[in-house]
Amino acid sequence: MSIIQTRITTVIQEKGSPRRLLLFFGLMLTVMTLSNCASITTTRPVQEMADTVAALKAAREVGADSVAPELYRQAIESYTKARNDYRFKNFASAKRSALRAKKLAEEAEYQAILKGQNRSSLIPVEEPPPPPNGDSGSGPSTSSGPEFRQLTLNLSRPCPKV
Numbered sequence: 001m002s003i004i005q006t007r008i009t010t011v012i013q014e015k016g017s018p019r020r021l022l023l024f025f026g027l028m029l030t031v032m033t034l035s036n037c038a039s040i041t042t043t044r045p046v047q048e049m050a051d052t053v054a055a056l057k058a059a060r061e062v063g064a065d066s067v068a069p070e071l072y073r074q075a076i077e078s079y080t081k082a083r084n085d086y087r088f089k090n091f092a093s094a095k096r097s098a099l100r101a102k103k104l105a106e107e108a109e110y111q112a113i114l115k116g117q118n119r120s121s122l123i124p125v126e127e128p129p130p131p132p133n134g135d136s137g138s139g140p141s142t143s144s145g146p147e148f149r150q151l152t153l154n155l156s157r158p159c160p161k162v
Contacts (some may be wrong), residue, residue, distance in 0.1 A: 045095035049086065052079055052098045055105035063117040064108035071111060075104035 056075060059065070065072045080102035085094035 042091045044091055045082075045086065045098055048095050048098040049082065052082065052102040052105065055102045055109070059105040059109040059112065062109055062112040064112040067115050067117055068108040068111035071104050071108035076109060077101075078104060084116070099150045114139070 020031060059072055059075065078097050079127070082094045082097035082101055085097060
């Protein structure tokens with residue numbers, strides 16, 4: 001016999017049992033309700049999901065989808081499971097799946113880098129934009145540019161009197 005069954009039979013056998021029985025069941029209901037609230041206050045794995053997306057993008061950038069397709073596929077599947085769990089508010093499972101997907105994506109990225117892939121060969125090199133107004137870039141210009149004129153106009157206005 002469990003402790004709860006023993007306590008229930010003791011409460012029933014005591015004099016004035018309806019009030020005590022009601023109090024006992026009310027207390028049990030409160031405890032069960034509060035224990036279920038713990039799942040409501042679970043934090044959402046937002047950071048883990050964002051980290052996983054970044055890891056998947058990094059793996060794809062180095063060509064992990066073609067060099068290490070099995071690891072990359074497993075990472076995508078784990079991420080899909082994490083998204084579905086997140087959508088159904090199963091945050092603990094979503095966090096586990098997201099962390100697994102991140103680990104698999106990082107492994108796939110590492111395998112791709114080991115096999116000679118690198119980001120610099122896949123990302124086009126962008127040249128820095130030319131300086132404004134055709135300047136040679138020797139330093140900041142104080143005599144031209146809309147920012148300077150606007151600043152001068154704003155400073156030359158008299159202050160309103162209060």
